[in-house]
Amino acid sequence: MPDLSEHKYQVKHNERFLESFYKPNTIFLDWAVTVLFYQAVHLVEAFLATKNLHSGNHAERNRNVASYLSPVAENYRIMYWESRRVRYNIERPSQKRFDQLTRDHFQPLQTYLSNRIS
Numbered sequence: 001m002p003d004l005s006e007h008k009y010q011v012k013h014n015e016r017f018l019e020s021f022y023k024p025n026t027i028f029l030d031w032a033v034t035v036l037f038y039q040a041v042h043l044v045e046a047f048l049a050t051k052n053l054h055s056g057n058h059a060e061r062n063r064n065v066a067s068y069l070s071p072v073a074e075n076y077r078i079m080y081w082e083s084r085r086v087r088y089n090i091e092r093p094s095q096k097r098f099d100q101l102t103r104d105h106f107q108p109l110q111t112y113l114s115n116r117i118s
Contacts (some may be wrong), residue, residue, distance in 0.1 A: 001054040007046035036084035
């Protein structure tokens with residue numbers, strides 16, 4: 001399983017990838033949502049690594065988030081489901097929805113977890 005430093009690297013890697021193609025009103029907002037979600041995944045896994053825990057799949061990670069990260073569990077849950085909608089239901093998020101997801105769910109999760117994995 002990846003360790004703390006590998007998860008932190010992947011968060012930055014995903015952030016750089018998002019920056020490489022994202023611009024407001026891009027036609028790739030579905031990918032922007034997906035990449036943002038995977039940044040959240042690696043933030044969560046970095047935190048769990050500090051507890052010597054690792055998630056083997058999304059279901060296990062969702063349980064770990066509920067158990068160990070209740071203050072931001074709803075933020076993560078919303079990002080998880082939004083990512084699933086764009087990946088599997090082929091829904092196209094609006095710019096407004098992406099901005100809301102970033103502001104209201106990713107940023108609070110990022111702040112909360114970054115303060116605990118520094």
